[in-house]
Amino acid sequence: METFGLLPRGGAEDAMKEIAVKTAPAVVEFGAGRGYLTQMLADCYGIKNIFLVERRSYKLKADRSLRQNEGVKLERLRIDIEDLNLHGVKALSGSPYLAIGKHLCGPATDMTIMCCLHELHNRTEEKGHDKHQLRGLALATCCHHLCQWKHYANKAFLSRLGIVEEEFHAMTWFSSWAVDGDHSSHDSLDSEDTSSEVIRNRGTEKPDP
Numbered sequence: 001m002e003t004f005g006l007l008p009r010g011g012a013e014d015a016m017k018e019i020a021v022k023t024a025p026a027v028v029e030f031g032a033g034r035g036y037l038t039q040m041l042a043d044c045y046g047i048k049n050i051f052l053v054e055r056r057s058y059k060l061k062a063d064r065s066l067r068q069n070e071g072v073k074l075e076r077l078r079i080d081i082e083d084l085n086l087h088g089v090k091a092l093s094g095s096p097y098l099a100i101g102k103h104l105c106g107p108a109t110d111m112t113i114m115c116c117l118h119e120l121h122n123r124t125e126e127k128g129h130d131k132h133q134l135r136g137l138a139l140a141t142c143c144h145h146l147c148q149w150k151h152y153a154n155k156a157f158l159s160r161l162g163i164v165e166e167e168f169h170a171m172t173w174f175s176s177w178a179v180d181g182d183h184s185s186h187d188s189l190d191s192e193d194t195s196s197e198v199i200r201n202r203g204t205e206k207p208d209p
Helices: 014-022 036-045 063-067 107-125 155-160 165-179 186-204
Strands: 026-030 049-053 073-077 096-105 133-142
Touching: 026 036, 026 107, 036 049, 036 063, 036 096, 063 073, 096 107, 107 133
Parallel strands: 026 049, 026 096, 049 073, 096 133
Antiparallel strands: none
16 A cells, blocks of 8 residues: 555655554444454554444454544444445545455455445536545455355456356355465375275285284
8 A cells, every 4th residue: 555655655754654644544444343453553653533343242442542543533343344334434535545354254345446436426416415435445365265146246257258256156166275275296296195095905804813
């Protein structure tokens, strides 16, 4: 986000950094959990307007320490991302914002993208209204094997490639192989050979009298 000028660069001149902090966009963290990702952004970049989206209730949240920062406005939205309409968040109205998230499991990533793009589409359609503006989107995905066709954000792209729903589900299943060990390694093959030899030997062993 520093590279794209969405957040002040580290080591910037004090005067410029102060201006950047004052004009910094709000941050909406999706799947926020305890909120420590946003706390790091607040500590490093002086983020003052914070919205944490999380459907679950957590203990040991970062909320208390965030609220102790001077000038910080924090609102925790306890709602499922699928049901969130950013236009209904009055405190965000008229504010530019960054959407962030880490470990957004499977369809939660697609729901976040659609939530933000839906808001962007509505802002384009409703000309003359002072709506909030999406400035940037940074998401760290996880659990690709949990992705669902009905929530996938870019079905049109896959359709142009001739990929249908059944093949999409196969792709999500294959994605688990990336974290399921390297079955092509020599150690793995040696282990499989040893296991096979043990099984064969067990099959030929005679029971003790």
